[in-house]
Amino acid sequence: MQREEFFESLKRKGYRLTGRRKEIVDFLLSQTDRYITAKELIEHLQKRHPTLSFETVYRNLHTLRDEGFIEESRFAGETRFRIPCCPTHHHHFVCISCGRTYVMDHCPMPAVEDIPEGFTVLQHRFEIFGICAGCRQGREIPDWAESRTPTEVTSSTCPKH
Amino acid sequence: MQREEFFESLKRKGYRLTGRRKEIVDFLLSQTDRYITAKELIEHLQKRHPTLSFETVYRNLHTLRDEGFIEESRFAGETRFRIPCCPTHHHHFVCISCGRTYVMDHCPMPAVEDIPEGFTVLQHRFEIFGICAGCRQGREIPDWAESRTPTEVTSSTCPKH
DNA sequence: AATTTAATCGTAATGATTATCATTTAAGAC
DNA sequence: GTCTTAAATGATAATCATTACGATTAAATT
Ligand SMILES: [Mn+2]
Ligand SMILES: [Mn+2]
Ligand SMILES: [Zn+2]
Ligand SMILES: [Zn+2]
Numbered sequence: 001m002q003r004e005e006f007f008e009s010l011k012r013k014g015y016r017l018t019g020r021r022k023e024i025v026d027f028l029l030s031q032t033d034r035y036i037t038a039k040e041l042i043e044h045l046q047k048r049h050p051t052l053s054f055e056t057v058y059r060n061l062h063t064l065r066d067e068g069f070i071e072e073s074r075f076a077g078e079t080r081f082r083i084p085c086c087p088t089h090h091h092h093f094v095c096i097s098c099g100r101t102y103v104m105d106h107c108p109m110p111a112v113e114d115i116p117e118g119f120t121v122l123q124h125r126f127e128i129f130g131i132c133a134g135c136r137q138g139r140e141i142p143d144w145a146e147s148r149t150p151t152e153v154t155s156s157t158c159p160k161h
Numbered sequence: 162m163q164r165e166e167f168f169e170s171l172k173r174k175g176y177r178l179t180g181r182r183k184e185i186v187d188f189l190l191s192q193t194d195r196y197i198t199a200k201e202l203i204e205h206l207q208k209r210h211p212t213l214s215f216e217t218v219y220r221n222l223h224t225l226r227d228e229g230f231i232e233e234s235r236f237a238g239e240t241r242f243r244i245p246c247c248p249t250h251h252h253h254f255v256c257i258s259c260g261r262t263y264v265m266d267h268c269p270m271p272a273v274e275d276i277p278e279g280f281t282v283l284q285h286r287f288e289i290f291g292i293c294a295g296c297r298q299g300r301e302i303p304d305w306a307e308s309r310t311p312t313e314v315t316s317s318t319c320p321k322h
Numbered sequence: 323a324a325t326t327t328a329a330t331c332g333t334a335a336t337g338a339t340t341a342t343c344a345t346t347t348a349a350g351a352c
Numbered sequence: 353g354t355c356t357t358a359a360a361t362g363a364t365a366a367t368c369a370t371t372a373c374g375a376t377t378a379a380a381t382t
Contacts, residue, residue, distance in 0.1 A: 011349095014359095015359085015360095016347085016348050016349065016358095016359060016360065017348075017349090018347075018348065018359085018360060018361080019347090019348095020360080020361070021360085038338080038339085039338085051361095051362070051363095052361095052362085053361070053362045053363070053364095054338090054339080054340095054362095055339095055340080055341090055361075055362070055363085055364095056360075056361055056362070058338095058339065058340075059340095059360080059361085060360095074235050078338085079338085079339090093276065093277055093280055093282075095280070096283070102277045102280065104273065104275060105274070105275045106269065106272055106273050106274070106275070108267065108269030108272070108287060109289075111267055111269070111272065112265065112267050112289065113266070113267070114265060114266045114267070115254065115289075116254055116263045116293065116294070117294060118293065118294025118297060119254055119256070119263065119291050119292070119293055119294060120291045120292045120297065121254075121289055121290075121291040122257070122290050122291045122292065123289075123290050123291075124287070124288065124289045124290065125286060125287065125288045125290070126269060126285070126286065126287045127285065127286045128270075128273065128276075128282055128284075128285045129282075129283050129284050129285065129286070130280050130281045130282040130283045130284075131280070131281045131283065132277065132279065132280055133277070133278060133279025133280060136279060136281065175328095176328085176329095177327095177328060177329065177378085177379050177380070178379075178380095179328085179329060179330080179378075179379065180378090180379095181329080181330070182329085199369080199370085200369085212330095212331070212332090213330095213331090214330070214331050214332070214333095215369090215370080215371095216330075216331070216332085216333095216370095216371080216372085217329075217330055217331075219369095219370065219371075220329080220330085220371095221329095239369085240369085240370090
């Protein structure tokens with residue numbers, strides 16, 4: 001979604017186009033290929049506008065999220081946000097070092113068959129975490145990634161419940 | 162994994178079998194069909210042992226997680242833990258109301274083909290969130306679930322990046 | 323039983339997020 | 353362009369989950 005239609009859409013929903021809001025959206029729009037933290041956003045904008053408050057950033061992020069403009073993901077111990085690179089439903093490869101995302105050509109939902117009796121599906125989450133080519137050189141894999149990597153086992157003997 | 166082999170395994174890794182540790186593991190083993198929060202765990206155990214500290218619970222949860230005994234997931238604004246219902250790699254349907262999980266007979270990884278050049282895969286996350294049959298009667302769907310449900314779109318026009 | 327040191331407790335600190343409320347300002351009416 | 357009003361903001365404090373610290377307790381080993 002481009003800048004102008006983004007603002008139009010916000011206005012149609014009754015939100016005001018404030019200076020802060022536009023700055024926040026502009027920065028998000030300049031970073032649609034990666035997840036950023038609220039802290040990153042604040043630190044970036046405070047360079048130009050030292051009085052920008054945390055509260056304003058959080059309020060705007062949540063407004064945008066609740067209106068469906070923002071995706072949220074949590075990894076490496078922090079909640080991260082981004083405006084989707086495109087409105088189409090899709091999933092990502094996520095670099096846990098830089099937060100950069102790569103669009104994936106696969107959604108697992110059509111292949112899922114064993115939905116439990118009476119279970120109402122609301123949403124799903126599919127992300128593949130790793131280290132991107134750029135981050136391979138130089139940076140180390142963070143500790144948390146090693147320890148939380150699930151052990152991959154192939155045989156299946158679980159009594160469903 | 163049963164209680165005794167669990168304790169054996171901890172001992173082999175050099176951990177002591179303290180009273181607190183056993184109580185924590187026992188409660189987790191009694192709840193392998195759902196995710197619980199640290200708070201739930203503490204509140205349950207403090208009924209019998211009022212001096213149990215947060216620090217002990219968090220330390221134990223992280224020890225268990227780092228040794229690969231515990232799964233972690235975050236939804237509805239809280240981090241949750243559980244001992245896997247079975248050692249086999251698998252994914253879940255998760256009820257966002259009660260935290261109860263249902264084993265899924267599908268892992269999307271084999272179908273993923275477009276891993277970006279140079280990207281090292283470390284882990285993946287696939288969860289289907291919803292409301293279980295039991296929770297359908299009586300409870301409401303939490304606000305956050307409505308607002309964060311991604312819009313499902315079927316056509317694909319995203320310029321990969 | 324004595325020794326060793328991991329584990330625990332109580333408490334304080336941290337870090338992210340949320341709440342309050344006085345003040346500012348965008349948007350629409352005149 | 354000025355006026356009106358309610359949304360948005362900023363400064364500050366509060367809350368919540370999680371982590372850190374140092375003194376004490378208690379598993380495990382001898
Ligand atoms: Mn999907
Ligand atoms: Mn899998
Ligand atoms: Zn990267
Ligand atoms: Zn449920």
